[in-house]
Amino acid sequence: MAGDRTTPGMRGPYRKGVERREQIIRSASEVFGELGYFGGSLRTIGDRVGASPATLTQYFGSKEGLLAAVLEDWQRQAGRGLLQDDPLGLEYFRALIRVTEFHVEHRGLLELFITMAADSTNPGHPAREFIQRRYADVLGNCTAKLREAVDRGEVAPMSDEQIEAEVRILIAVLDGLELQWLLGADIDLPALATRYLEHAITCWQSGRSIS
Amino acid sequence: MAGDRTTPGMRGPYRKGVERREQIIRSASEVFGELGYFGGSLRTIGDRVGASPATLTQYFGSKEGLLAAVLEDWQRQAGRGLLQDDPLGLEYFRALIRVTEFHVEHRGLLELFITMAADSTNPGHPAREFIQRRYADVLGNCTAKLREAVDRGEVAPMSDEQIEAEVRILIAVLDGLELQWLLGADIDLPALATRYLEHAITCWQSGRSIS
Numbered sequence: 268m269a270g271d272r273t274t275p276g277m278r279g280p281y282r283k284g285v286e287r288r289e290q291i292i293r294s295a296s297e298v299f300g301e302l303g304y305f306g307g308s309l310r311t312i313g314d315r316v317g318a319s320p321a322t323l324t325q326y327f328g329s330k331e332g333l334l335a336a337v338l339e340d341w342q343r344q345a346g347r348g349l350l351q352d353d354p355l356g357l358e359y360f361r362a363l364i365r366v367t368e369f370h371v372e373h374r375g376l377l378e379l380f381i382t383m384a385a386d387s388t389n390p391g392h393p394a395r396e397f398i399q400r401r402y403a404d405v406l407g408n409c410t411a412k413l414r415e416a417v418d419r420g421e422v423a424p425m426s427d428e429q430i431e432a433e434v435r436i437l438i439a440v441l442d443g444l445e446l447q448w449l450l451g452a453d454i455d456l457p458a459l460a461t462r463y464l465e466h467a468i469t470c471w472q473s474g475r476s477i478s
Numbered sequence: 479m480a481g482d483r484t485t486p487g488m489r490g491p492y493r494k495g496v497e498r499r500e501q502i503i504r505s506a507s508e509v510f511g512e513l514g515y516f517g518g519s520l521r522t523i524g525d526r527v528g529a530s531p532a533t534l535t536q537y538f539g540s541k542e543g544l545l546a547a548v549l550e551d552w553q554r555q556a557g558r559g560l561l562q563d564d565p566l567g568l569e570y571f572r573a574l575i576r577v578t579e580f581h582v583e584h585r586g587l588l589e590l591f592i593t594m595a596a597d598s599t600n601p602g603h604p605a606r607e608f609i610q611r612r613y614a615d616v617l618g619n620c621t622a623k624l625r626e627a628v629d630r631g632e633v634a635p636m637s638d639e640q641i642e643a644e645v646r647i648l649i650a651v652l653d654g655l656e657l658q659w660l661l662g663a664d665i666d667l668p669a670l671a672t673r674y675l676e677h678a679i680t681c682w683q684s685g686r687s688i689s
Contacts, residue, residue, distance in 0.1 A: 301600045306516025378599050385596030388589050388660035389512045399661055435658060435665065436651055436674050443650025449599035450610055454646065463647050466688040470681070477677040 300379035356416035367457040409434040423474035511590035567627035578668040620645040634685035
Protein backbone atom coordinates (compact mmCIF):
# COMPACT_ATOMS: atom_id res chain seq x y z
CA MET A 268 0.00 0.00 0.00
CA ALA A 269 2.73 2.46 0.98
CA GLY A 270 4.36 1.69 -2.36
CA ASP A 271 1.37 3.19 -4.17
CA ARG A 272 1.93 6.53 -2.62
CA THR A 273 5.69 7.04 -2.56
CA THR A 274 7.49 8.16 -5.66
CA PRO A 275 9.90 5.54 -7.03
CA GLY A 276 13.47 6.73 -6.97
CA MET A 277 13.01 9.05 -3.98
CA ARG A 278 16.21 9.39 -1.98
CA GLY A 279 16.60 7.25 1.17
CA PRO A 280 16.09 9.64 4.11
CA TYR A 281 13.21 11.52 2.49
CA ARG A 282 11.51 8.30 1.46
CA LYS A 283 11.88 6.96 5.00
CA GLY A 284 10.19 10.08 6.35
CA VAL A 285 7.26 9.68 3.95
CA GLU A 286 6.80 6.04 4.93
CA ARG A 287 6.99 6.90 8.63
CA ARG A 288 4.33 9.57 8.12
CA GLU A 289 2.04 7.05 6.42
CA GLN A 290 2.56 4.49 9.18
CA ILE A 291 1.50 7.08 11.74
CA ILE A 292 -1.58 8.07 9.71
CA ARG A 293 -2.64 4.41 9.42
CA SER A 294 -2.20 3.91 13.16
CA ALA A 295 -4.16 7.09 13.92
CA SER A 296 -6.98 6.02 11.54
CA GLU A 297 -7.30 2.72 13.42
CA VAL A 298 -7.15 4.31 16.86
CA PHE A 299 -9.60 7.14 16.09
CA GLY A 300 -11.96 4.55 14.54
CA GLU A 301 -11.76 2.37 17.65
CA LEU A 302 -11.60 4.94 20.46
CA GLY A 303 -12.90 8.16 18.89
CA TYR A 304 -10.84 11.33 18.48
CA PHE A 305 -10.85 12.37 22.12
CA GLY A 306 -10.29 8.79 23.31
CA GLY A 307 -7.38 8.15 20.96
CA SER A 308 -4.25 9.61 22.57
CA LEU A 309 -1.01 10.43 20.76
CA ARG A 310 0.61 7.89 23.07
CA THR A 311 -1.69 5.04 21.97
CA ILE A 312 -1.27 5.99 18.32
CA GLY A 313 2.52 6.21 18.65
CA ASP A 314 2.82 2.97 20.64
CA ARG A 315 1.41 0.94 17.74
CA VAL A 316 4.22 2.07 15.45
CA GLY A 317 6.97 2.52 18.02
CA ALA A 318 6.98 6.32 17.95
CA SER A 319 6.81 8.81 20.83
CA PRO A 320 4.13 11.50 21.15
CA ALA A 321 6.93 14.02 20.50
CA THR A 322 7.69 12.39 17.14
CA LEU A 323 4.00 12.58 16.18
CA THR A 324 3.89 16.27 17.07
CA GLN A 325 7.07 16.81 15.03
CA TYR A 326 5.40 15.30 11.96
CA PHE A 327 1.89 16.79 12.30
CA GLY A 328 2.24 19.84 14.54
CA SER A 329 -0.57 18.78 16.88
CA LYS A 330 -3.26 16.16 17.43
CA GLU A 331 -5.62 18.29 15.31
CA GLY A 332 -2.99 18.35 12.57
CA LEU A 333 -2.83 14.55 12.70
CA LEU A 334 -6.65 14.38 12.51
CA ALA A 335 -6.59 16.60 9.41
CA ALA A 336 -4.06 14.22 7.79
CA VAL A 337 -6.22 11.22 8.75
CA LEU A 338 -9.35 12.76 7.21
CA GLU A 339 -7.47 13.75 4.04
CA ASP A 340 -6.15 10.20 3.75
CA TRP A 341 -9.68 8.82 4.37
CA GLN A 342 -11.05 10.98 1.57
CA ARG A 343 -8.35 9.80 -0.85
CA GLN A 344 -8.89 6.14 0.03
CA ALA A 345 -12.69 6.34 0.04
CA GLY A 346 -12.41 7.98 -3.39
CA ARG A 347 -10.90 4.74 -4.74
CA GLY A 348 -14.31 3.14 -4.12
CA LEU A 349 -16.02 5.57 -6.48
CA LEU A 350 -16.28 5.14 -10.22
CA GLN A 351 -13.82 7.24 -12.13
CA ASP A 352 -16.35 8.24 -14.78
CA ASP A 353 -19.42 10.32 -14.03
CA PRO A 354 -22.58 8.27 -14.71
CA LEU A 355 -25.67 10.20 -15.76
CA GLY A 356 -29.00 10.33 -13.90
CA LEU A 357 -30.17 7.03 -12.41
CA GLU A 358 -26.92 5.23 -13.30
CA TYR A 359 -25.17 7.49 -10.79
CA PHE A 360 -27.29 6.05 -7.97
CA ARG A 361 -26.59 2.46 -9.03
CA ALA A 362 -22.87 3.28 -8.98
CA LEU A 363 -23.24 4.93 -5.56
CA ILE A 364 -24.81 1.81 -4.10
CA ARG A 365 -21.92 -0.29 -5.38
CA VAL A 366 -19.73 1.76 -3.02
CA THR A 367 -21.22 -0.28 -0.16
CA GLU A 368 -19.30 -3.30 -1.57
CA PHE A 369 -16.09 -1.30 -1.21
CA HIS A 370 -17.10 -0.43 2.37
CA VAL A 371 -17.66 -4.08 3.27
CA GLU A 372 -14.16 -4.84 2.01
CA HIS A 373 -12.66 -1.86 3.87
CA ARG A 374 -14.41 -2.01 7.20
CA GLY A 375 -11.80 0.20 8.89
CA LEU A 376 -12.51 3.15 6.60
CA LEU A 377 -16.23 2.86 7.25
CA GLU A 378 -15.75 2.54 11.01
CA LEU A 379 -13.57 5.65 11.02
CA PHE A 380 -16.16 7.64 9.08
CA ILE A 381 -19.15 6.59 11.19
CA THR A 382 -17.24 7.18 14.42
CA MET A 383 -16.08 10.64 13.29
CA ALA A 384 -19.61 11.53 12.10
CA ALA A 385 -21.20 10.55 15.43
CA ASP A 386 -18.35 12.25 17.34
CA SER A 387 -19.04 15.41 15.33
CA THR A 388 -22.58 15.71 16.64
CA ASN A 389 -20.59 17.59 19.33
CA PRO A 390 -20.55 21.15 17.94
CA GLY A 391 -16.99 21.68 19.22
CA HIS A 392 -15.50 18.63 17.50
CA PRO A 393 -12.50 19.37 15.25
CA ALA A 394 -13.80 16.96 12.54
CA ARG A 395 -17.24 18.62 12.40
CA GLU A 396 -16.49 20.99 9.53
CA PHE A 397 -15.01 18.18 7.43
CA ILE A 398 -17.99 15.90 8.11
CA GLN A 399 -20.52 18.68 7.41
CA ARG A 400 -18.77 19.51 4.12
CA ARG A 401 -18.76 15.82 3.19
CA TYR A 402 -22.53 15.53 3.81
CA ALA A 403 -23.16 18.76 1.89
CA ASP A 404 -21.14 17.42 -1.08
CA VAL A 405 -22.96 14.07 -1.14
CA LEU A 406 -26.34 15.83 -0.82
CA GLY A 407 -25.43 18.29 -3.57
CA ASN A 408 -24.19 15.58 -5.97
CA CYS A 409 -27.19 13.30 -5.42
CA THR A 410 -29.65 16.17 -5.75
CA ALA A 411 -28.12 17.25 -9.05
CA LYS A 412 -28.20 13.65 -10.36
CA LEU A 413 -31.84 13.08 -9.42
CA ARG A 414 -32.73 16.41 -11.06
CA GLU A 415 -30.81 15.17 -14.11
CA ALA A 416 -32.84 11.92 -14.08
CA VAL A 417 -36.05 14.00 -14.03
CA ASP A 418 -34.82 16.22 -16.88
CA ARG A 419 -33.82 13.17 -18.95
CA GLY A 420 -37.29 11.70 -18.47
CA GLU A 421 -35.92 8.66 -16.60
CA VAL A 422 -38.28 9.32 -13.69
CA ALA A 423 -41.53 11.24 -13.19
CA PRO A 424 -41.43 15.00 -12.45
CA MET A 425 -40.52 15.98 -8.88
CA SER A 426 -40.26 19.31 -7.08
CA ASP A 427 -36.89 20.42 -5.65
CA GLU A 428 -38.30 19.82 -2.21
CA GLN A 429 -39.30 16.24 -3.09
CA ILE A 430 -35.88 15.61 -4.59
CA GLU A 431 -34.15 16.78 -1.43
CA ALA A 432 -36.39 14.57 0.72
CA GLU A 433 -35.70 11.51 -1.48
CA VAL A 434 -31.95 12.11 -1.37
CA ARG A 435 -31.81 12.73 2.39
CA ILE A 436 -33.71 9.50 3.00
CA LEU A 437 -31.45 7.55 0.63
CA ILE A 438 -28.36 8.85 2.47
CA ALA A 439 -30.03 7.98 5.80
CA VAL A 440 -30.73 4.41 4.60
CA LEU A 441 -27.07 3.94 3.63
CA ASP A 442 -25.70 5.37 6.90
CA GLY A 443 -28.22 3.49 9.00
CA LEU A 444 -27.69 0.11 7.31
CA GLU A 445 -23.91 0.58 7.54
CA LEU A 446 -24.26 1.25 11.26
CA GLN A 447 -26.36 -1.92 11.72
CA TRP A 448 -23.77 -3.92 9.77
CA LEU A 449 -20.87 -2.52 11.82
CA LEU A 450 -22.76 -3.44 14.99
CA GLY A 451 -22.81 -7.06 13.85
CA ALA A 452 -26.23 -7.40 12.19
CA ASP A 453 -26.45 -10.51 10.02
CA ILE A 454 -27.25 -8.69 6.77
CA ASP A 455 -25.93 -8.59 3.22
CA LEU A 456 -25.28 -4.84 3.23
CA PRO A 457 -24.82 -4.26 -0.53
CA ALA A 458 -27.84 -6.46 -1.35
CA LEU A 459 -30.15 -4.71 1.12
CA ALA A 460 -28.99 -1.25 0.00
CA THR A 461 -29.58 -2.26 -3.64
CA ARG A 462 -33.09 -3.51 -2.80
CA TYR A 463 -33.93 -0.16 -1.24
CA LEU A 464 -32.54 1.76 -4.22
CA GLU A 465 -34.39 -0.35 -6.80
CA HIS A 466 -37.60 0.13 -4.80
CA ALA A 467 -37.01 3.89 -4.68
CA ILE A 468 -36.31 4.02 -8.44
CA THR A 469 -39.56 2.14 -9.16
CA CYS A 470 -41.43 4.68 -7.02
CA TRP A 471 -39.69 7.62 -8.72
CA GLN A 472 -40.53 6.20 -12.15
CA SER A 473 -44.19 5.72 -11.36
CA GLY A 474 -44.60 9.15 -9.71
CA ARG A 475 -44.96 7.71 -6.20
CA SER A 476 -42.13 9.64 -4.59
CA ILE A 477 -42.16 10.57 -0.92
CA SER A 478 -44.29 13.69 -0.59
CA MET B 479 -36.05 16.32 37.53
CA ALA B 480 -34.22 14.87 40.51
CA GLY B 481 -37.46 15.29 42.43
CA ASP B 482 -39.13 12.79 40.13
CA ARG B 483 -36.77 10.09 41.13
CA THR B 484 -36.15 10.52 44.83
CA THR B 485 -38.69 9.30 47.31
CA PRO B 486 -40.27 12.13 49.33
CA GLY B 487 -39.49 11.83 53.00
CA MET B 488 -36.13 10.12 52.56
CA ARG B 489 -33.76 10.97 55.35
CA GLY B 490 -31.16 13.72 54.77
CA PRO B 491 -27.83 11.92 54.30
CA TYR B 492 -29.31 9.12 52.19
CA ARG B 493 -31.22 11.55 50.04
CA LYS B 494 -28.09 13.63 49.55
CA GLY B 495 -26.25 10.53 48.36
CA VAL B 496 -28.99 9.73 45.83
CA GLU B 497 -28.95 13.28 44.48
CA ARG B 498 -25.16 13.26 44.24
CA ARG B 499 -25.32 9.99 42.32
CA GLU B 500 -27.82 11.50 39.88
CA GLN B 501 -25.69 14.61 39.37
CA ILE B 502 -22.74 12.41 38.46
CA ILE B 503 -24.83 10.33 36.03
CA ARG B 504 -26.08 13.49 34.32
CA SER B 505 -22.55 14.84 34.00
CA ALA B 506 -21.29 11.50 32.65
CA SER B 507 -24.15 11.37 30.11
CA GLU B 508 -23.16 14.80 28.82
CA VAL B 509 -19.45 14.04 28.73
CA PHE B 510 -19.82 10.62 27.06
CA GLY B 511 -22.20 12.20 24.51
CA GLU B 512 -19.67 14.96 23.76
CA LEU B 513 -16.35 13.12 23.96
CA GLY B 514 -17.26 9.42 23.64
CA TYR B 515 -16.68 6.82 26.33
CA PHE B 516 -12.92 6.57 25.93
CA GLY B 517 -12.56 10.33 25.54
CA GLY B 518 -14.63 11.17 28.63
CA SER B 519 -12.36 10.85 31.66
CA LEU B 520 -13.55 10.47 35.25
CA ARG B 521 -11.72 13.75 35.92
CA THR B 522 -13.72 15.67 33.28
CA ILE B 523 -16.98 14.12 34.49
CA GLY B 524 -16.18 14.88 38.13
CA ASP B 525 -14.97 18.44 37.44
CA ARG B 526 -18.40 19.44 36.12
CA VAL B 527 -20.04 18.59 39.46
CA GLY B 528 -17.13 19.34 41.78
CA ALA B 529 -16.32 15.71 42.59
CA SER B 530 -12.97 13.90 42.46
CA PRO B 531 -12.33 10.76 40.36
CA ALA B 532 -12.04 8.88 43.69
CA THR B 533 -15.58 9.94 44.64
CA LEU B 534 -16.89 8.69 41.28
CA THR B 535 -15.17 5.33 41.79
CA GLN B 536 -16.63 5.16 45.30
CA TYR B 537 -20.17 5.59 43.87
CA PHE B 538 -19.88 3.41 40.75
CA GLY B 539 -16.97 1.03 41.32
CA SER B 540 -15.27 1.85 38.02
CA LYS B 541 -15.68 3.82 34.80
CA GLU B 542 -17.48 0.81 33.31
CA GLY B 543 -19.82 0.82 36.31
CA LEU B 544 -20.57 4.49 35.67
CA LEU B 545 -21.23 3.71 31.98
CA ALA B 546 -23.69 0.99 33.00
CA ALA B 547 -25.52 3.52 35.21
CA VAL B 548 -25.55 6.06 32.35
CA LEU B 549 -27.03 3.52 29.90
CA GLU B 550 -29.64 2.39 32.45
CA ASP B 551 -30.61 6.02 33.04
CA TRP B 552 -30.74 6.62 29.26
CA GLN B 553 -33.09 3.68 28.85
CA ARG B 554 -35.38 4.95 31.61
CA GLN B 555 -35.46 8.47 30.21
CA ALA B 556 -35.87 7.39 26.56
CA GLY B 557 -38.74 5.20 27.75
CA ARG B 558 -40.63 8.35 28.77
CA GLY B 559 -40.82 9.21 25.06
CA LEU B 560 -42.73 6.02 24.29
CA LEU B 561 -46.45 5.61 24.57
CA GLN B 562 -47.51 3.79 27.67
CA ASP B 563 -50.12 1.71 25.87
CA ASP B 564 -49.27 -0.84 23.21
CA PRO B 565 -50.78 0.23 19.86
CA LEU B 566 -51.71 -2.53 17.42
CA GLY B 567 -50.27 -3.07 13.95
CA LEU B 568 -49.73 0.10 11.91
CA GLU B 569 -50.64 2.39 14.81
CA TYR B 570 -47.48 1.16 16.55
CA PHE B 571 -45.34 2.62 13.75
CA ARG B 572 -47.12 5.97 13.86
CA ALA B 573 -46.44 6.08 17.63
CA LEU B 574 -42.81 5.10 17.04
CA ILE B 575 -42.31 8.02 14.64
CA ARG B 576 -43.71 10.41 17.22
CA VAL B 577 -40.70 9.46 19.37
CA THR B 578 -38.60 11.64 17.03
CA GLU B 579 -40.43 14.67 18.50
CA PHE B 580 -39.23 13.61 21.94
CA HIS B 581 -35.69 13.25 20.55
CA VAL B 582 -35.74 16.78 19.12
CA GLU B 583 -36.74 18.08 22.54
CA HIS B 584 -34.09 15.97 24.31
CA ARG B 585 -31.11 16.38 22.02
CA GLY B 586 -28.64 15.25 24.69
CA LEU B 587 -30.26 11.80 25.01
CA LEU B 588 -30.12 11.33 21.25
CA GLU B 589 -26.52 12.51 21.02
CA LEU B 590 -25.52 10.08 23.76
CA PHE B 591 -27.23 7.18 22.00
CA ILE B 592 -25.78 7.90 18.53
CA THR B 593 -22.30 8.43 19.98
CA MET B 594 -22.44 5.20 21.98
CA ALA B 595 -23.80 3.28 18.96
CA ALA B 596 -21.00 4.51 16.67
CA ASP B 597 -18.43 3.95 19.45
CA SER B 598 -19.71 0.38 19.75
CA THR B 599 -18.77 -0.46 16.17
CA ASN B 600 -15.50 -1.23 18.03
CA PRO B 601 -16.01 -4.89 19.03
CA GLY B 602 -14.24 -4.31 22.37
CA HIS B 603 -16.45 -1.40 23.48
CA PRO B 604 -18.11 -1.85 26.88
CA ALA B 605 -21.43 -0.43 25.59
CA ARG B 606 -21.58 -2.83 22.62
CA GLU B 607 -23.70 -5.50 24.30
CA PHE B 608 -26.22 -2.89 25.51
CA ILE B 609 -26.44 -1.31 22.05
CA GLN B 610 -26.76 -4.67 20.29
CA ARG B 611 -29.54 -5.72 22.69
CA ARG B 612 -31.28 -2.40 22.10
CA TYR B 613 -31.21 -2.88 18.30
CA ALA B 614 -32.37 -6.49 18.67
CA ASP B 615 -35.31 -5.34 20.84
CA VAL B 616 -36.38 -2.62 18.41
CA LEU B 617 -36.04 -5.01 15.46
CA GLY B 618 -38.02 -7.69 17.29
CA ASN B 619 -40.82 -5.31 18.32
CA CYS B 620 -41.18 -3.74 14.88
CA THR B 621 -41.10 -7.11 13.13
CA ALA B 622 -43.86 -8.44 15.39
CA LYS B 623 -45.98 -5.31 14.80
CA LEU B 624 -45.63 -5.44 11.01
CA ARG B 625 -46.53 -9.14 11.11
CA GLU B 626 -49.55 -8.12 13.21
CA ALA B 627 -50.52 -5.50 10.59
CA VAL B 628 -50.36 -8.22 7.91
CA ASP B 629 -52.45 -10.62 10.02
CA ARG B 630 -55.04 -7.90 10.71
CA GLY B 631 -55.32 -7.23 6.98
CA GLU B 632 -54.08 -3.65 7.37
CA VAL B 633 -51.40 -4.24 4.75
CA ALA B 634 -50.84 -6.72 1.92
CA PRO B 635 -49.25 -10.12 2.66
CA MET B 636 -45.45 -10.11 3.14
CA SER B 637 -42.90 -12.85 3.76
CA ASP B 638 -40.87 -12.83 7.01
CA GLU B 639 -37.85 -11.90 4.96
CA GLN B 640 -39.65 -8.91 3.41
CA ILE B 641 -40.85 -7.81 6.84
CA GLU B 642 -37.31 -7.88 8.21
CA ALA B 643 -36.01 -5.87 5.24
CA GLU B 644 -38.77 -3.24 5.66
CA VAL B 645 -38.08 -2.91 9.38
CA ARG B 646 -34.29 -2.71 9.01
CA ILE B 647 -34.69 0.05 6.43
CA LEU B 648 -37.16 1.95 8.62
CA ILE B 649 -34.72 1.81 11.56
CA ALA B 650 -31.92 2.93 9.20
CA VAL B 651 -33.99 5.91 8.02
CA LEU B 652 -34.61 7.02 11.62
CA ASP B 653 -30.96 6.64 12.69
CA GLY B 654 -29.66 8.26 9.52
CA LEU B 655 -32.02 11.27 9.64
CA GLU B 656 -31.27 11.75 13.33
CA LEU B 657 -27.55 11.79 12.52
CA GLN B 658 -28.10 14.40 9.77
CA TRP B 659 -30.14 16.51 12.18
CA LEU B 660 -27.50 16.29 14.92
CA LEU B 661 -24.87 17.36 12.39
CA GLY B 662 -26.83 20.55 11.81
CA ALA B 663 -28.92 19.75 8.71
CA ASP B 664 -31.77 22.20 8.24
CA ILE B 665 -34.57 19.62 8.36
CA ASP B 666 -37.82 19.12 10.24
CA LEU B 667 -36.85 15.71 11.62
CA PRO B 668 -40.30 14.50 12.81
CA ALA B 669 -41.96 15.73 9.59
CA LEU B 670 -39.43 14.01 7.30
CA ALA B 671 -39.57 10.77 9.32
CA THR B 672 -43.38 10.86 9.13
CA ARG B 673 -43.27 11.39 5.36
CA TYR B 674 -41.08 8.32 4.96
CA LEU B 675 -43.34 6.21 7.18
CA GLU B 676 -46.54 7.26 5.41
CA HIS B 677 -44.91 6.47 2.07
CA ALA B 678 -43.82 3.05 3.38
CA ILE B 679 -47.33 2.34 4.70
CA THR B 680 -48.85 3.22 1.31
CA CYS B 681 -46.40 0.79 -0.34
CA TRP B 682 -47.15 -1.93 2.23
CA GLN B 683 -50.88 -1.48 1.70
CA SER B 684 -50.68 -1.72 -2.06
CA GLY B 685 -48.34 -4.73 -2.04
CA ARG B 686 -45.33 -2.74 -3.26
CA SER B 687 -42.99 -3.57 -0.40
CA ILE B 688 -39.21 -3.73 -0.85
CA SER B 689 -38.43 -7.11 -2.36
